[in-house]
Amino acid sequence: MKMSKFYLLLFLLPSLALILIFGIYPVVYNGFLSVKDVTLISYIRGTARDVGPLNYKAILDDPLFWRSLYNTIIFTLLSIVLQMVVGFLLALLFNYEFPLKGFLQALVMIPWVMPIMVSGSFFRWFLSDNGFLNNFLASLNWIQEPVRWISSERLVIYSLTAVNIWLGIPFNFILLYTGMQQIPEELYEGADIDGASGWQKVLHITLPMLRPVIIATFVLGCILTFKVFDLVWIITKGGPGGASHLLSTFSYSLAFDRFQFGKSAAVLILMQIIVVLFVGFSSRIRLEER
Amino acid sequence: MGRKSLFWILVLSLLLAMGSTVFAATSLVFQSYSNPTEQVAQFIQNVLIPELQKKNPDVEVKYVYVPFAEYMSTILQQAISNTLPDLVCLDNPWVPQLIEAGVFQNIKDNVMKDLGKDFWMDFFSGHRLLTSKGEDIYALQVHTNNLxxxxxxxxxxxxxxxxxxxxxxxxxxxxxxxxxxxxxxxxxxxxxxxxxxxxxxxxxxxxxxxxxxxxxxxxxxxxxxxxxxxxxxxxxxxxxxxxxxxxxxxxxxxxxxxxxxxxxxxxxxxxxxxxxxxxxxxxxxxxxxxxxxxxxxxxLPFGGECVGITTGDSEKAKYAWELIRIWFADKLDEYYAKWTGHIPTLASYAAKIANTRPEFKVFIEQAAYALPRPxxxxxxxxxxxxxxxxxxxxxxxxxxxxxxxxxxxxxxxxxxxxxxxxxxxxxxxxxxxxxxxxxxxxxx
The missing domain is CATH 3.40.190.10 (Periplasmic binding protein-like II)
Known part of the structure; x- marks a missing residue:
């Protein structure tokens, strides 16, 4: 039975409305804000002037924007690569049967279960100059001076990345692990008969069979990591001296510390362009593969 | 129980629930970032609001708490969508911006009529500078602090x-x-x-x-x-x-x-x-x-909170002012003596409190040299x-x-x-x- 177009549209309407109201409208509205001189006062009074590309120019001239962009790229790339590698190795491990497996699997999930507010506050203390990590290293006599994990402008982004990797491992692990369970057992049995070693099985069976899952995990992970905000805001608020700003925290501080909503919107638009380019690029790779 | 009686119970309870808003003559919303268990919030809820209701039993005042970190974004959102509360208590450096943005109502006439010019001039000059614009008054600073x-x-x-x-x-x-x-x-x-x-x-x-x-x-x-x-x-x-x-x-x-x-x-x-x-x-x-x-x-800079009226409704604004009037005209002694870890914004009260709360002496002395930040x-x-x-x-x-x-x-x-x-x-x-x-x- 062929349904009439009217009914098709009717059923699509709720999701279309949702996308329009919560997806498209904010982006378009943000676009309007980004070309206006919107401050707290002009926002409320509705008197913001059009300034054309001036907000974008100001942002591109601001060294903090470039620092944030650099940080965002480092943070995203390192997080994704290391989370996936560790998540994959853990998934391999848990693909075997061993005692206490269920308990240990639950332990692996802990970072994911904890609210970011809790883990973030914990790491702010853990990584501070007088925090647990430095005291621990000092008690082993490994360091004389505290390592400035989050109080050095050079080190801070790497420390935050490490925390994010820890937080993201369960996400990667669970997706890859579920993917691995879908791989037919017969393939491994056949390989065993052919005398393949463990690594050969991983390289020639697990990885190729897992490819779609790996790509999906990668794309999802990139988008989720690219927009991380809470973790950095709780631990450093983008400090010291703006050295750990990601694009997200930079945009937030422009809006709510400085009340520069126009400039903040411009940063968000630039972020959206990057995400769109990235998703377009990655789906192109997937298409080519098919 | 039959379906019918269940239906009537539902209708009745719905009516009752609506009743409080429909039948109460006026209901006000008082917004602040003071956690409901903190002293200032306790004072507002347990002293100010009951006092207002003594003479105006059909006025309802709801105390709404918004965390400090979200306060300005909330106010902004409320101002743009015309959903501002009726009274707002907030950190003093934000006040000039909000006056400029037209969020606060001018309360000069109320201040002059109910509290008087002398009372207004008793505020330390920094607080007056901050809460007024030209001749007009838009908020009152309820307490101050410094370092x-x-x-x-x-x-x-x-x-x-x-x-x-x-x-x-x-x-x-x-x-x-x-x-x-x-x-x-x-x-x-x-x-x-x-x-x-x-x-x-x-x-x-x-x-x-x-x-x-x-x-x-x-x-x-x-x-x-x-x-x-x-x-x-x-x-x-x-x-x-x-x-x-x-x-x-x-x-x-x-x-x-x-x-x-x-x-x-x-x-x-x-x-x-x-x-x-x-x-x-x-x-x-x-x-x-x-x-x-x-x-x-x-x-030094001074800190502390200000209170102002944010409703355009004249009936609500009347009761909102009455609440502020009670705070400043009737309950200020009690407030400073008992309900706050902050110090007075008015010179005559500062002198009084310095005697009763010796821990504040240093801060009160410094208040004479404290400046508004904006x-x-x-x-x-x-x-x-x-x-x-x-x-x-x-x-x-x-x-x-x-x-x-x-x-x-x-x-x-x-x-x-x-x-x-x-x-x-x-x-x-x-x-x-x-x-x-x-x-x-x-x-x-």
């Missing part, structure tokens, strides 16, 4: 120091002795990447004659050099840049990890409650250290200016930049926020205020 040195007398004695530091030189000297003799940090402060970081630096800046609009001048750089030196020498932990808030300082202080801290009088109503003070046994307060020994007081940094541009300062402060404390370079860069960015004429005008205005207060502080 001083909290110290543990026992630690100072053990370190061989008789007196808390009065000057910058003594601050370095005392901190050095504490570090050498007790292996403790001398001074805790707050230098987070936000307004509170700026707020704690401003007493150093202003007392030395530095201005937010002239950060590249020697007076400002010297102030930054002092704080940087405190961290570099290990007198102040570098962790000051990553504290959650100023309350975190007090945790260090109570744990005995530091002998002195810069903090505000609100701590007496927050962490340093009487039982805690009794447990520690030796907490004292000393005035904020000054650059020159002959100064009477440091020049006018000192270009009014509406203040949040932007303040952010630049907080960035520079962190860069200097982490030795990313020297104090000189950090402030030169900040000064350049701040200058770019203004047109050249605006900048010169604001700079001169700020300089004039500073000169006046510094003159008084130096006894000239």
């Amino acid at each position: 001083a040195i909290f110290y543990r007398e026992g630690f100072l004695q053990k370190a061989g120091v008789g007196e808390p530091p009065k000057t910058w030189d003594e601050l370095l000297d005392v901190s050095k002795k504490i570090k050498e003799n007790l292996n403790l940090y001398g001074l805790m402060l707050y230098a987070g990447a936000d307004e509170a970081g700026t707020w704690q630096f401003e007493p150093f800046l202003w007392s030395n004659g530095g201005s937010l609009l002239e950060l590249d001048q020697p007076e400002a750089i010297e102030a930054l050099e002092l704080v940087t030196k405190m961290v570099k020498e290990g007198y102040t932990p570098r962790d000051v840049i990553s504290l959650k808030d100023q309350g975190d300082e007090t945790i260090w202080f109570m744990n005995g990890q530091v002998a002195m801290m810069i903090n505000g009088n609100w701590e007496f109503g927050w962490h340093l409650l009487p039982e805690e003070l009794q447990k520690l046994g030796d907490v004292k307060v000393a005035p904020f250290p000054v650059p020159e020994a002959n100064m009477r007081s440091a020049v 006018p000192m940094g270009g009014m509406a541009k203040y949040p932007d200016v303040s952010s630049e300062l907080a960035l520079a402060l962190q860069r200097s404390l982490t030795e990313t930049q020297t104090p000189e370079v950090a402030f030169q860069e900040a000064a350049k960015n701040i200058k770019n926020m203004f047109t050249p004429e605006e900048y010169e005008e604001t700079k001169a205005y700020v300089r004039q205020i500073l000169t006046e207060v510094l003159g008084r502080a130096k006894g000239q």
Whole structure:
């Protein structure tokens, strides 16, 4: 039975409305804000002037924007690569049967279960100059001076990345692990008969069979990591001296510390362009593969 | 029970639930970031609102709590979508922006009629400057606070120091002795990447004659050099840049990890409650250290909350004003004596409270030299200016930049926020205020 177009549209309407109201409208509205001189006062009074590309120019001239962009790229790339590698190795491990497996699997999930507010506050203390990590290293006599994990402008982004990797491992692990369970057992049995070693099985069976899952995990992970905000805001608020700003925290501080909503919107638009380019690029790779 | 009776029960309960809003003559919303269990919120809910309802039994007032971190974004959202509450209590530096944005109603006539001109003039000048524009009055500051040195007398004695530091030189000297003799940090402060970081630096800046609009001048750089030196020498932990808030300082202080801290009088109503003070046994307060020994007081920013009316509905505004009137005309004595860790904004009350609450003496004396923050940094541009300062402060404390370079860069960015004429005008205005207060502080 062929349904009439009217009914098709009717059923699509709720999701279309949702996308329009919560997806498209904010982006378009943000676009309007980004070309206006919107401050707290002009926002409320509705008197913001059009300034054309001036907000974008100001942002591109601001060294903090470039620092944030650099940080965002480092943070995203390192997080994704290391989370996936560790998540994959853990998934391999848990693909075997061993005692206490269920308990240990639950332990692996802990970072994911904890609210970011809790883990973030914990790491702010853990990584501070007088925090647990430095005291621990000092008690082993490994360091004389505290390592400035989050109080050095050079080190801070790497420390935050490490925390994010820890937080993201369960996400990667669970997706890859579920993917691995879908791989037919017969393939491994056949390989065993052919005398393949463990690594050969991983390289020639697990990885190729897992490819779609790996790509999906990668794309999802990139988008989720690219927009991380809470973790950095709780631990450093983008400090010291703006050295750990990601694009997200930079945009937030422009809006709510400085009340520069126009400039903040411009940063968000630039972020959206990057995400769109990235998703377009990655789906192109997937298409080519098919 | 049959379906029919269930239906009627539902209808009835729905009507009852609606009744409170439909049948009450007026219902007001009072919004604040004071947690419902805190003193100020308790006062509003248990003293002010019942008092209003005594004479106006059909007026409902709902106390709504919005956390500090979300407060301004909430107000903004409410203002744009026309869903503002009827009364708002909020941090004073935000007030000039919101007056400018037209969020507050003009309450000049009410103030003059019900409280009188003398009452208005009894507010310290900084509070009047902040809550009014020209002849009009848009809010009233309910209490204030400022910063001083909290110290543990026992630690100072053990370190061989008789007196808390009065000057910058003594601050370095005392901190050095504490570090050498007790292996403790001398001074805790707050230098987070936000307004509170700026707020704690401003007493150093202003007392030395530095201005937010002239950060590249020697007076400002010297102030930054002092704080940087405190961290570099290990007198102040570098962790000051990553504290959650100023309350975190007090945790260090109570744990005995530091002998002195810069903090505000609100701590007496927050962490340093009487039982805690009794447990520690030796907490004292000393005035904020000054650059020159002959100064009477440091020049500091003032903090504290203001209350204003945000409803355009004249009926609601009438009761909203009545609530404010009760606060200021009938309950102010009780409020300051019992309900707050803050100090009065009115000169005559300050004098009274200084006698009944000795822990506030230092803060009350300093209040005469306290300045409102927004006018000192270009009014509406203040949040932007303040952010630049907080960035520079962190860069200097982490030795990313020297104090000189950090402030030169900040000064350049701040200058770019203004047109050249605006900048010169604001700079001169700020300089004039500073000169006046510094003159008084130096006894000239």
